[in-house]
Amino acid sequence: MGSSTADRITVRGHDLVEDLIGKVSLGDMAFLELKGRLPTPKESTVFNALAVTLVEHGMTPSAIAARLTYFGAPESVQGAVAAGLLGIGDRFGGSVEEAARTLQEALAGSDTSPNFGRLANQVVASHKERKRPIAGIGHPIHKPIDPRTPKLFEIAAANGLSGRYVELMSAISVEAGRAYGKELPVNATGAIGAIASELEIPWQVSRGLAVMARAIGLVGHIREELDEPLSAEIWSRVDEESSGR
């Protein structure tokens, strides 16, 4: 949190004007907000890569909601972005959070060289028993593999941030593939959940990472509505069939 007096504004111990404006990028400022300290150059590269990945996913339910809201309330850009963010819940943002949680909980008590195969096996078995899907693996559209995953893993490794969370995530993918008899590669939310864990972002905060990144993408959608509105067309396409008109 920050504070401000007549001639000084402080954000988490840093003087906004002297130390931050013009010196740190928006991504590093986001790191500061989430972690309470500025990133090292390697952390910055990796964190920005995660955030950039989460900005924009095309015409998602969240983006449609933002555009339709702007259609009804053009006086309130903030309302349209807020409406879009409200859809970053258990189904979407929750997937990053759930992957991070699974990894952080599995490794919480373990020593520095855990048996990843055994931990992965326990994770898969416990999900199978409770009939719950495993967050972070498989993808309905991006097949055979989500192209973001190898890219993110490569960037993490090149910057010394591919450690035991990434290793466990990969092991879970292998074990789950065996248990369910089909390819279940790590998807983008799994990669992000694992790498955010390498950055020691608590799993409870990882949904916030998705929310802040998506706010940027949603402003981009509203920006497009200004120039080339799609919302009336979206509405008519939905309403035509649903109301029987």
Added chain:
Amino acid sequence: MGSSTADRITVRGHDLVEDLIGKVSLGDMAFLELKGRLPTPKESTVFNALAVTLVEHGMTPSAIAARLTYFGAPESVQGAVAAGLLGIGDRFGGSVEEAARTLQEALAGSDTSPNFGRLANQVVASHKERKRPIAGIGHPIHKPIDPRTPKLFEIAAANGLSGRYVELMSAISVEAGRAYGKELPVNATGAIGAIASELEIPWQVSRGLAVMARAIGLVGHIREELDEPLSAEIWSRVDEESSGR
């Protein structure tokens, strides 16, 4: 807007995996969303400075609303951030927007070397006549000057982005000071409105810039609530007097 197929995700003409992840920072991605193209290095420096300035302003009404919402609905980080964003309206985000609008409209029809004093005079007179405050000048707290303003103007100048919008904003401050008989220096929202105009961001989109930056700051507030909750204390401080208990 982006689109995605089985093996390729595109954001505004750029391949997400090949061209963006690991290559552009979050701030540059935000520029891409707002402008439809990536920034030059100088534009990047200036744009990131604007965005960083807008992230966090301490315990504002918006931050209080986000924290109290998280208190009531801890299951929904997205709801708390959305609630906070909903307060970035006419009074706050609108100030950047209004400053940018005033400048862009005043300079819309003018040639390359306008008479800034005369334009500023017209702006001040027209606001005075309609009894409307002039956006972007004066500040209730930061006196005598808002420390962010000279910093932002310096960064813009150092990167070749201090042109006629900045000049007009400064001229308006001088004319208004004369008309109202008191110091009315350019404040941070005026500086941001002017420099965003130098970056050719349409005034209608400048509120979106505030919204995306503040989303990051609001996640930071929620992050703090996780570790060190203030919301119950905030509530009791408000309610004690209002309910007469």
Added chain:
Amino acid sequence: MGSSTADRITVRGHDLVEDLIGKVSLGDMAFLELKGRLPTPKESTVFNALAVTLVEHGMTPSAIAARLTYFGAPESVQGAVAAGLLGIGDRFGGSVEEAARTLQEALAGSDTSPNFGRLANQVVASHKERKRPIAGIGHPIHKPIDPRTPKLFEIAAANGLSGRYVELMSAISVEAGRAYGKELPVNATGAIGAIASELEIPWQVSRGLAVMARAIGLVGHIREELDEPLSAEIWSRVDEESSGR
């Protein structure tokens, strides 16, 4: 506003337990919140009719946004309803507000028996000059007339609440029809704006009437999503064409 102590809860001067629960209906409670006093039986009939009219309008952009938000964040019914409400802005809720404002401003200074034809003429001329649509008349779908309008006018008249606002609204419809050379009958938002004015609800609050009524309808949409979800289908219908998949 209310207050509460250990054994007593008060809402706008009424003891909640003794005077309201079990004694007043939800609609009358809404009247109390908007007006600061309970309605007479005739006011209650008319106010409830207005509110009931505003609850539900089928698959509007607002309802679609609520359903898609629930799809992404099923943990947060409040988020889905909030997302839907955010679309009750200038285009939709604003229409009731604008109609009420036009009528209240036109009649603000007038005596008890104004010349309605002349006032209507002024309203139409002033809108035509500024090239602004007149709120409350015409309708893209309900032709030749919006079936809600005669019903609402009939109920207002039967309860002694059809006075000069209703008369002016009708006169505006006639004058506008003449000025634009086509039938422009009073639509439901015009009728509601006029009758809300008869109830002395300030125009600034009339959007709030739409918001509270629509919250009820949006919960109904979420209720339907629970039993028979349409959101995935809505999404695929929108996304199929927009992403070119």
Added chain:
Amino acid sequence: MGSSTADRITVRGHDLVEDLIGKVSLGDMAFLELKGRLPTPKESTVFNALAVTLVEHGMTPSAIAARLTYFGAPESVQGAVAAGLLGIGDRFGGSVEEAARTLQEALAGSDTSPNFGRLANQVVASHKERKRPIAGIGHPIHKPIDPRTPKLFEIAAANGLSGRYVELMSAISVEAGRAYGKELPVNATGAIGAIASELEIPWQVSRGLAVMARAIGLVGHIREELDEPLSAEIWSRVDEESSGR
């Protein structure tokens, strides 16, 4: 859901103009949205009593968030109400939902004359074992008893809607008092959860009941801000201490 054609608007099988406007109250319309059918007179009395109870609770976090949001974005009444609703989450609206769920799940498989003492004992034991609070009993402020509870139970009984859910709720209160060695009377959310269950409202929808009722109360708070704004005072009271100014 409704649909509309040129001359007819239908809401859940009822012709809006012929059957609903002027014939049903807002509370009965809400019942229709939640249940898919109109209430009997007795159901109407009980349902309206529940809804009225939930409208307004004074200066809650949700009401403060709505007022502060309106302060920042006076152009958007819908945004202020939405911000307030976003706080009706697990902690507040969730309490009604959780009470209803506990009762509905406990009685799901049971026959028509269950042993309430034994069921209550199981509920209390299972919560105690998981160290989870029991929803619907005890209250930090309203002591010794929440005055709304006996009123709601009395209205339910007088209208033939006090059955096994109410009985189980009361039994849980007794058992919990014994298990924890202190008075834990049924509070308003427990009474509402139980009586909503008597009305066969699924527990998943009971939070929606709180959300729709509270939307009305939040419009009332915004209404007050128009006449007699408290938000600036609220802000200064919070910020004074938190920022150390």
